[in-house]
Amino acid sequence: MPLQVLVVEDSRGDIRLTREAFRDVNPFIHLEVAHDGVEAMAFLRRQGAHLHAARPDLILLDLNLPKMDGRQVLALIKEDDSLKNIPTVILTSSEAEADVLKSYQLQANCYLSKPMHFEAFHGLVKSINDFWLTKVRLPENDKGDEAEPGAQSGHEQGPKKSRGTKSGGTRGNDENDGGRRNAH
Amino acid sequence: MPLEVLLVEDSPGDVRLTKEAFNAANSNVRLHVATDGVDAMAFLKREGVYADAPRPDLTLLDLNMPRMDGRQVLARIKNDDSLKTIPTVILTTSTADDDIVTSYRLHANCYFSKPVQLEEFEGLVKTINDFWLTTAKLPHEALTAAVLPESAKSPAEQV
Numbered sequence: 001m002p003l004q005v006l007v008v009e010d011s012r013g014d015i016r017l018t019r020e021a022f023r024d025v026n027p028f029i030h031l032e033v034a035h036d037g038v039e040a041m042a043f044l045r046r047q048g049a050h051l052h053a054a055r056p057d058l059i060l061l062d063l064n065l066p067k068m069d070g071r072q073v074l075a076l077i078k079e080d081d082s083l084k085n086i087p088t089v090i091l092t093s094s095e096a097e098a099d100v101l102k103s104y105q106l107q108a109n110c111y112l113s114k115p116m117h118f119e120a121f122h123g124l125v126k127s128i129n130d131f132w133l134t135k136v137r138l139p140e141n142d143k144g145d146e147a148e149p150g151a152q153s154g155h156e157q158g159p160k161k162s163r164g165t166k167s168g169g170t171r172g173n174d175e176n177d178g179g180r181r182n183a184h
Numbered sequence: 185m186p187l188e189v190l191l192v193e194d195s196p197g198d199v200r201l202t203k204e205a206f207n208a209a210n211s212n213v214r215l216h217v218a219t220d221g222v223d224a225m226a227f228l229k230r231e232g233v234y235a236d237a238p239r240p241d242l243t244l245l246d247l248n249m250p251r252m253d254g255r256q257v258l259a260r261i262k263n264d265d266s267l268k269t270i271p272t273v274i275l276t277t278s279t280a281d282d283d284i285v286t287s288y289r290l291h292a293n294c295y296f297s298k299p300v301q302l303e304e305f306e307g308l309v310k311t312i313n314d315f316w317l318t319t320a321k322l323p324h325e326a327l328t329a330a331v332l333p334e335s336a337k338s339p340a341e342q343v
Contacts, residue, residue, distance in 0.1 A: 078291070085288035101323045104269035107262065107291045111321045124319070131315045135308070137295045139285045 002030040003133050006056035008040040008073060009033065009091075010065050017118065018060070021125035026133065032056070037068025041076060044083055056086055057138050060128070061108075063092040063099055071102060078107040085139045087132060186214040187317050190240035192224040192257060193217065193275075194249045201302070202244070205309035210317060216240070221252025225260060228267055240270055242316050245292075247276040247283055255286060262291040269323040271316060275308075 005022070009015050015033055022029050032053070034040035040061070043050040059077070063070035070090065077083045087109040092099065095113045103111050112128070115121050132138075189206065193199050199217050206213045216237070218224035224245070227234045243261070247254035254274065261267045274287045274295040287295050296312070299305050316322075 081289075084291070085285055087288065087294065095321070097324045100321050101269060104271070104323045105265075107268070109293050110271065110316075111323075112319065113321055127315060127319050131311065131319075132294070135296070135311050137279070137284050137297055139288045139295075140281055 002028045003058070004030050004032065004054045004056045005133070006040070006043060006059045007031060007033050008035075008037070008059065008061045008065065008070065010035050010062065014062075014114070017121055018125060021122045022129065024122070025126045025129045029129070029133065030054070036066045037070065037073040039067075040065075040073050041068070044077065044086075058128075058132050059086055059088040060091045061088055063090060063094055063103070071106065074103065074106045074108055087136070087138065089128065089132065091128075186212055187242070188214050188216065188238040188240045189317075190216045190218060190224070190227060190243045192219075192221070192243065192245045192249070192254065194219050194246065198246075198298070201305055202309060205306045206313065208306065209310040209313040213313065213317065214238075220249045221254065221257040223251075224257050225252065228261065228270075241322050242312075243270055243272045244275045244312070245272055247274060247278055247287070255290065258287065258290045258292055271320070271322065273312060273316065275312075 007015065007018055009018065015035075019031055022031055032043065034043050040059075042048050043053045044056075046053050061070045061073060065073070070092065074088060074090070077086065077088055084107070090099075090103045090108045090111040091114060092112075093114045100111050112124060115124060187210070191199065191202055193202065199219075203215055203217075206215050216227065218227050224243075226232055227237050228240070228243075230237050245254045245257060254276065258272060258274070261270065261272055268291070271293040272291075274283075274292045275298060276283065276296075277298050279297045284295050296308060299308055
């Protein structure tokens with residue numbers, strides 16, 4: 001099962017750039033997009049059209065969004081016992097210190113500001129992939145309880161899932177990883 | 185200005201390896217060490233011998249430690265309005281799913297299991313340095329001290 005990333009972003013241009021950058025750095029990522037905060041919460045709570053939405057392994061959250069802004073989305077995620085352990089990375093054009101501070105106060109897992117230039121943005125997506133989706137240990141256990149009906153993702157695959165995905169697909173261009181997990 | 189990193193780790197060997205790896209990765213990092221959870225909280229709250237301790241830009245926290253374990257330290261950091269904004273990275277030998285899930289529930293910023301091999305450990309410290317101390321935007325200490333949680337949005341609006 002591929003790693004699931006939810007991008008909460010209203011800018012069509014940024015959505016497109018994010019998709020293209022992920023396609024380049026790790027084609028095994030499954031990217032879903034919510035275009036505003038209300039849609040993001042419906043996706044995460046599997047409401048309405050999102051009844052069968054997969055639980056994301058990582059959320060990339062813009063701050064300035066229509067309908068419900070990213071600060072509210074972040075607060076709702078981090079107050080919800082079933083959602084709070086999904087790593088939520090703020091990815092925004094804002095560099096305001098107050099936004100950085102407020103995001104960490106609301107328990108954002110980290111804060112990244114979007115670079116202006118395409119190459120730098122591409123590099124940032126690669127950093128996110130290499131760090132959050134490759135090196136970091138992501139929580140797995142909850143997925144078993146909340147997997148889609150019929151998905152039958154057994155618990156025994158839990159701790160190996162992200163590694164399996166990587167080694168199955170991108171080991172060739174992942175020079176830094178060097179198979180360190182194989183030590184265990 | 186140096187970057188202040190607090191390492192909370194009871195294993196002298198791992199402390200030494202982490203110091204050496206940071207020396208190699210970023211000479212601008214000042215590494216401080218607390219050897220158990222009680223020591224860590226005293227450092228963060230500037231108590232006793234730590235009256236003049238700097239506020240860490242990043243905390244690396246082991247889970248299994250004497251006196252007060254890393255889960256308790258994490259819970260205290262993330263429930264304290266003046267400390268919760270310090271990015272706190274779990275760095276532990278544990279690979280147990282329960283530890284990973286519990287850490288994220290307690291609002292750990294991220295979780296790493298320590299690699300066994302030396303080169304891999306050095307690589308991990310470099311990864312942490314490159315991401316947290318170079319790529320990520322960290323909260324600004326002066327603002328953290330000056331701005332109350334409720335009014336964190338207002339300074340931008342007042343300008």
